[in-house]
Amino acid sequence: xxxxxxxxxxLTVTEAGKCKVFHMKGRLMDQQQxxxxxxxxxxxxxxxxxxxxxxxxxxxxxxxxxxxxxxNVLTRTRNAGGDTLIAAISHSVRQLFxxxxxxxxxxxxxxxxxxxxxxNA
Numbered sequence: 001x002x003x004x005x006x007x008x009x010x011l012t013v014t015e016a017g018k019c020k021v022f023h024m025k026g027r028l029m030d031q032q033q034x035x036x037x038x039x040x041x042x043x044x045x046x047x048x049x050x051x052x053x054x055x056x057x058x059x060x061x062x063x064x065x066x067x068x069x070x071x072n073v074l075t076r077t078r079n080a081g082g083d084t085l086i087a088a089i090s091h092s093v094r095q096l097f098x099x100x101x102x103x104x105x106x107x108x109x110x111x112x113x114x115x116x117x118x119x120n121a
Contacts, residue, residue: 007060009033013044017120019051019085020044021112025058028066037069041076050082053115057088067100074106083107087115 007026014021022040027033041052052073056062062070074084085107089097097103109115 007058009036011036011040013040015049016053016112016116019049019053019082019116019119021053021055021116023055023058025060027061028059028069029061029063030065034065034069034072038072038076041073045076045080045082050077050080051084051119052077052082053085053087053112053119055087055112056090056093057112059090059093062093062096067096067102070102070106083119085109085115085118087112 009026009028010024012023014023022037022044024037028037044052054070054073070084070086077084086097087109088111089108094103094108097106097108107115107118109118
């Protein structure tokens with residue numbers, strides 16, 4: 001993949017039962033992207049649901065800044081009485097979670113549908 005093929009960070013939010021689904025794409029690796037994610041989280045939490053599913057199916061890359069953002073999202077949702085689930089994570093991003101042992105902190109599912117089913121159960 002060349003630099004020109006790397007997608008910029010993008011975020012859309014949908015509602016699915018008892019949670020909001022944050023569909024992320026591109027690369028999550030700097031403060032500007034962190035700010036977009038956290039501002040969106042602040043707007044969405046408390047409206048009706050405090051649990052989020054982070055759809056990482058189209059997230060190409062995440063660095064340590066991205067991991068820090070994930071921890072902030074988890075902390076915010078748990079403090080609001082909810083939780084954060086991670087879905088459709090790529091192999092390379094999953095390895096980052098395994099190496100840092102964050103796979104033991106987050107609920108990680110193979111698909112968004114599986115994560116939504118866990119929340120709505």
